Amino acid sequence: MKPCTRRVLLLLFASLTACLMLTPLGSAAPPAPAVSGFPLDTGETSSDGFVWTAATFGGFNYPVNQHKSFVASENWSGERLQYVEKDGQNELGKNNPGNHVIGEGELVYSTRPFSSKYTLVSALELNSKTIPEKLGGMFYYKLAWFGKPYITIGNDSTQLTTLVISQASGEKKQLKTGESWDLGKNYSLTVNQVDVEGEKVWFSLCKNGEEIESGIVSSNGTVNDKTFVATADFGDMKDQLYFITYVDKVFTSATDSFAVFKYTWLIDKDDLMLIEKGDEYQGFEVTEASESEIVLKNSKSITLDIDKDKKTYFTDSWYFQTSDEGKGSISPEGYVIYPAADVIVEDKSISGPKENTTSAKEANITETISSSDPETSNKSASSTSLIQNEDNDSRDSDIPHDKMAIETSAKTPSFDVLAGILGVVLCHALLKRRY
Template sequence: MNSLPKTLYLILAAFTVFLLLAPAGMGASIRGLTVDTNEASAEEFCWDATTFGAFCYPVNKHQNFVNDSIAWGERLRIEDIDITHGTFGTSGPSNHVLDEGELVYSTKQFCCKYKLVSELGLSGDSIPEDMGSAFYWKLPFFAKPYIAIENDATQLSSIVCMQGGSDKKTLRTGETWDLGKGYTLTVHQVDAEGNKVWFSLEKDGEEIESAIVEADGTVESQAFTATADFGDGNDQLYFVTYVDSVFMGSVDSLAVFKYTWLVDKDNVLVIENGDEYQGLEVKEASETGLVLKNPDTITIDVDSDKKTYFTDSWYFQTSDDGKGTEGIGYILYPAMDLSNPGTYKIRGLTLDTGINDASSFGWDATTFGAFCYPVNKHQNFVNDSIAWGERLWIEDIDSTHGSLGTSTPSNHVLDEGELVYSTKPFCCKYKLVSELGLSGDSIPEDMGSAFYWKLPFFAKPYIAIENDATQLSTIICMQGGSDKKTLRTGETWDLGKGYTLAVHQVDTDGNKVWFSLEKDGEVLESAIVEADGTVESQAFTATADFGDGNDQLYFVTYVDSVFMGSVDSLAVFKYTWLVDKDNVLVIENGDEYQGLEVKEASETGLVLKNPDTITIDVDADKKTYFTDSWYFQTSDEGKGTNGGYIIYPATDVTIEAEPAPESAENELAEVEISPDETNSTADSSGSKASPAPEVRVSNSASSESDDESSEQSPGFGLLTCILGLCAVFVRRK
């Protein structure tokens, strides 16, 4: 292969890989409690671990986390110390500028009991001597847990490993446990009697501790601890483990480890005044806690499509301007991107059964982050008389077990029908309409209006067909206002659920594109669209009969631009909106979804309730699922006020690592282009374009016949020939 074709291949390969990479920030997020700048006073712009789910929240410590005089854990607040731009809140609802030092992040350490101590019920002399006491001090710093060495918030050590109370790690002889940060634990031998194990702790392959432990039923024998000099302290505990059992079999010998606790003694983070972390400057660094503030002015972008980052991963999200109460001000909340692989918990607002009465046990989209929350619809989401979107509440309709709350703070049983989930559709404007500022006659006729109705059902967005909550269609694709999809000739866009959009050809003048919408390989719609600067020409819509309606809109797209180059021809699509017309979900009374039964199914909304009794497990280490993915999490019994407990709804979100893209150059090297394909339009991989379908034309000449329309695009035949010759050239080379 000579240099020019090879170079072109590499350029195409690189560009293809670029298009396959997912944009940053496409994952889920954790939201904090929302604040309305025209309704909240200045002192209400604050969040703690119960109101911002990104913060570390050990539920059994709830009382000391919400007590302002103790204030364990993390807090974020906005305070007015500079009159340059005024205060936030009712006195200045349109203000969106944080002057230097007005954004305050603070964190204080809190005490924790070693699992070895709490799970085995140790106290006094039964606690291993090297542990010093039953407790250590943990400090969350930008949501990451650290150990405060000698209870000093300015000396932090990373937690490398911390087994839960029920966690076990079984290791065979010769196996190694990767604890993290270069630390490993290796089992070397088990004695012939099967009651002793020899193991070692290593760091980067170098042994730092070694022990022979006998599982004789005593804590003194089975527990192993290790200390070292780090931070400003001598003989600081950094490793704890417990050999729960040892086994010698005819084939395998093994040991079981529990309550393991390890901190990184070799990398101590020392924090001082003036240091800067994640864009915030340390203003107070003392043994009792840390306070950081913004060193520079922060201008919050009041735009629902934009984020204003104030740390590496935390940001402020707002509504558009004027979406606050009475059309004044805006909605604001802190949030965190979930971009790193892992499993995250999204919590709802916490409630204390010893303080909150029965009427308080309710959550909406502003207080439970699992629910769909379009921030610009805030007013109608929180207005109880309108109540758009999803809601979850507990009501007392059966006196068998009483109500949750202050009247019976220890009650943890929901009788039949006492857990209620409701959802109502809300109107949304098509992006094509909102982004292009369309109204009246400028809106494409097939769209019917500027709006459609969306209904969230167990946090999944659906379209309510003809604004009927009992007839739902899945949203397959919905491009954001700034989203673009670029497709070369021959490329296919996988929209989801078997739907694809394929670009077949671009005319020689580079202003028309022929594309088709397909489902499972079958052409549903096809069009030649001209990018002539008019919505009438550049927008394409498609309707079908589905649900109980005729000519229902199911597809919208907009050809933003078309390009014909010497190497590539391509088209750019925006505002694409697609629903699944072939799979309508019809909901009726008596149906059951995710363990809840439909009690009310009407055009205006749905109400579901628990068909059976739900017994909430009042245990901080356990979850009580009430749907496939939503559950109640509680503290242990008695951790609330007046003998009650803490409770909140939650869901777990898993962010998976993206697979590494395969070598595009290798893929291209495997391409086979045969001579009989030279009359077909080919993409860069040599695959055939779809057979020529019946073509719908979306331009000013749409009333003319298909044949006449085809004649208006003379460049397509020539383009096919050129690409065919290129294919032969590549084949011969």
């Protein structure tokens, strides 16, 4: 069978499998949805060809506006998972297609930082000459760490913290005198007093109810006048920026005075993760830890289970899945392998208190199904469900993959069955044409 014909059949088979997975059968619970990576065949892939990036594995953090740098062959950013043969034994790939053991230190996970514009900068179309001097720059830097985005402290990848809130350019928060805004993670912003005539507002930033910053900001004047910035010493850094807000305007009603806040950005200066060489995370050991890159390797050998539907976990949430031996491979001993990650289905029918719409939110993955189809899998996992708005629109909706959610909706069984039948018909037609 020609490689192209076999590839088409593989894609059709994956699509059919996904359709059948979605088809309700009596009262049986459907299998857990997952995001999966591009499938590779051990019978035709060289040992240095087993590489997955954010564009080919939906479990990785993937800001769509960073696509070029994430897929670059050199000077790339983001996460990568790669098999690296080191001892000449049990080589994975076409020289030894039946091998299903990844030796110690041969599975390499690397991650590099990437830049993101502050919302204030992108929304107001500021440049290096017009940004407030106290901002210190136009960008901050993120590091994807096992699928979840963190903020680097002082652009150092070995010192990380979490984002509390990043208001998108179209969002705003209106507060009256005495009112508090829950920013998340026990942080809050309280309006103490509004001076409408002087067009100023006095507010406090608090954590656990205790004031940690206070400022009086004008709503009239330059961008610099309307912007408040807070810095502190944390990690190994001095005077690091951790809070920004912008007072858009103040006004009064018949009974109250109000202030409107925009472009608010806050990281948690008290929740730090420091990464050092020799540290272990989820079965991986840190072998390189620098400001520009973190490299980890598996601390124990990994034996792949190549029985159908079996999962071989190599982190707490990521695993390899394979075809049966010889299935989908040009070699009778080879098999198809791809990384995958289960996701949690969030039941939207359960109502609860609404979150503050301006708080940092977990983005929802929409209908991502485990599939070995590189077109279906990568478009749904990377281009649709894992798209995160970055930089230009400055909305921080990165997905923390340890708490991924899926928007669920009622499926029409007949549609899925028809899709499955169509897949069978197409497969049959291709086989008939080939033979």
